[in-house]
Amino acid sequence: MITSFLNHMLGSEAWAREALAPFAGQIVEIRPTPLPPLRLAIREDGLVASAGEGEPALVVTLKAEAPAAFLRGQEHFLHAVEVAGNAKLADAVMLLARNLRWDVEEDLSRVVGDVAAHRLAGAARDFAAWQADAARRLADSLSEYFTAESGLLASRAELESFSAAAAKLRDDLERLEQRVRRLG
Numbered sequence: 001m002i003t004s005f006l007n008h009m010l011g012s013e014a015w016a017r018e019a020l021a022p023f024a025g026q027i028v029e030i031r032p033t034p035l036p037p038l039r040l041a042i043r044e045d046g047l048v049a050s051a052g053e054g055e056p057a058l059v060v061t062l063k064a065e066a067p068a069a070f071l072r073g074q075e076h077f078l079h080a081v082e083v084a085g086n087a088k089l090a091d092a093v094m095l096l097a098r099n100l101r102w103d104v105e106e107d108l109s110r111v112v113g114d115v116a117a118h119r120l121a122g123a124a125r126d127f128a129a130w131q132a133d134a135a136r137r138l139a140d141s142l143s144e145y146f147t148a149e150s151g152l153l154a155s156r157a158e159l160e161s162f163s164a165a166a167a168k169l170r171d172d173l174e175r176l177e178q179r180v181r182r183l184g
Contacts, residue, residue: 002038003040003048003049003050006040006047006048007047007048008102009100009101009102010046010047010048010100011047012103012106013100016046016096016099016100017045017046017047018046019046019092019095019096020042020046020047020048020092020096021042021044021045021046022092023042023057023086023088023089023092024042024043024044024046025041025042025044026041026042026056026057026058026086026089027039027040027041027042027051027054027055027056027057027058028040028041028042028048028051028056028057028058028059028060028089028093029051029056029058029059029060030060030062031059031060031061031062032062032066033061033062033063033064033066034064039051039052039056041054056085057085057086057089058083058084058085058086058089058090058093059083059084059085060081060082060083060093061081061082061083061084062080062081063080063081063082065080066080066081071132071135074098078094078097078098081097104121104124105117105118105121108120108121
């Protein structure tokens with residue numbers, strides 16, 4: 001199923017297949033932290049197939065924070081990914097990760113027509129934006145409640161003040177120790 005989806009996306013972009021074709025026969029292993037690894041073999045035409053046994057040329061590990069980072073944006077997500085193995089293959093895979101996009105509207109237009117697909121995709125984008133805004137507002141409200149109203153968490157200003165006081169105390173203690181050493 002995942003290979004079919006990836007091949008569908010790769011199939012619509014010749015540049016993407018051309019980027020992968022030189023690595024034909026190599027295996028890429030994707031390790032999403034809570035899930036079992038996904039092993040993909042690169043075919044000569046630049047598409048992928050499920051891979052069996054064999055040493056992977058590239059291992060892509062998604063850290064535990066990858067799902068949350070994905071919601072924050074592409075750059076955050078790419079920081080939550082570790083890549084080990086063939087550097088040239090890693091560059092090609094990261095190029096695909098940055099630039100290969102599923103054109104949902106195009107695929108939907110084949111089923112329901114251009115106008116309906118455009119409206120459905122717009123509604124989905126608006127819904128996703130509304131959800132992201134609601135999540136941000138909820139996080140802001142919880143943060144304000146826990147810092148200002150309940151006192152369970154310290155505010156940034158309180159933490160900075162505490163840190164400055166602790167640094168001053170440390171410096172004073174070091175000066176006192178130096179005086180004691182001079183007297184002894």
